[in-house]
Amino acid sequence: MHTAAPEGLTFRDAVDSDVDALVALIESAYRGDSSRAGWTTEADILQGQRTDPEGVLAVVESPDSRLLTVEREGAVVACCQLEHRGTYAYFGMFAVSPALQGAGLGKVIIAEAEQLARATWGVTEMHMTVISVREDLIAWYERRGYRRTGEMTPFPYGDERFGVPQRADLQFELLVKPLA
Numbered sequence: 001m002h003t004a005a006p007e008g009l010t011f012r013d014a015v016d017s018d019v020d021a022l023v024a025l026i027e028s029a030y031r032g033d034s035s036r037a038g039w040t041t042e043a044d045i046l047q048g049q050r051t052d053p054e055g056v057l058a059v060v061e062s063p064d065s066r067l068l069t070v071e072r073e074g075a076v077v078a079c080c081q082l083e084h085r086g087t088y089a090y091f092g093m094f095a096v097s098p099a100l101q102g103a104g105l106g107k108v109i110i111a112e113a114e115q116l117a118r119a120t121w122g123v124t125e126m127h128m129t130v131i132s133v134r135e136d137l138i139a140w141y142e143r144r145g146y147r148r149t150g151e152m153t154p155f156p157y158g159d160e161r162f163g164v165p166q167r168a169d170l171q172f173e174l175l176v177k178p179l180a
Contacts, residue, residue, distance in 0.1 A: 009105070011112055014060045014067035014079065019053050021076045022069065026051050029095035051093070059083075059093065067093065068116065070109055078105060080113050088125035088176075089117035110144055118179050126179055129153065129172035138175065146175040 014022060059067045059081050070078035077100055081093035091113060096105050117123050130138050132152065142148070155170035156162050 008072050009077075009108065010071045011116075012069050012071070014056075014069040016057065016060060018067075018069055018076065019056045019060065022056050022067065022079050023051060023053055025076055025079060025097060026056070026093065026095045029098055029101075056093075066116075066120075068109075068113055070105075078109050080109060082113055082117050082120075084117075084121045084123070085127070087123060088127050089121060089123045091117075091126050091128040106140070107144065114177070114179055124179055126177045128175050130175055131155070132171050132173040133167075133169065138173070141175050144177070146177045149174045149176055 056067070059065045062083070064085075065081055065083040068080050068082060069076055070080075078096040079093060080091060080095075083090040083092070091110070094106075094110070096109070114126055117126060126146075128141070128146070130141065132138075138148065151174040152171045153174070155172065157170075
């Protein structure tokens with residue numbers, strides 16, 4: 001499925017051959033010095049990897065998920081995971097190329113993801129989890145209609161597939177948005 005969108009963006013579901021490019025995109029948006037070019041970096045709170053090819057491939061191949069891949073002029077510039085979970089969809093693995101952050105692409109992409117989740121699965125809510133100390137990121141989602149629930153889940157300390165924490169107070173907070 002290819003969908004043309006504003007900003008010269010094209011949305012499509014990821015395929016197996018996209019995995020390496022998507023891993024590189026996600027890593028560039030969240031880890032290491034390259035991530036510092038954008039505002040979504042987690043480099044100060046987490047080191048190590050953000051994801052790996054096996055994790056991305058599992059999302060691509062899952063029958064309940066789609067990994068929405070966003071291209072501009074043939075280059076992968078963003079992605080996000082949508083997973084069907086009954087009455088709601090889970091939104092995750094959201095990454096925008098650091099060089100393009102702050103230009104309004106995120107707003108366009110999340111709106112498209114919400115519309116696709118409603119249209120595809122008939123869900124009434126979008127859920128996501130965000131590291132609770134990421135106040136700037138949570139505020140961005142709040143401006144898009146997501147609300148903090150105060151419901152926390154522990155960070156997987158000791159599982160380096162999710163990174164190497166640089167502080168001891170990391171946890172995930174559930175954010176929820178009703179989809180009209």
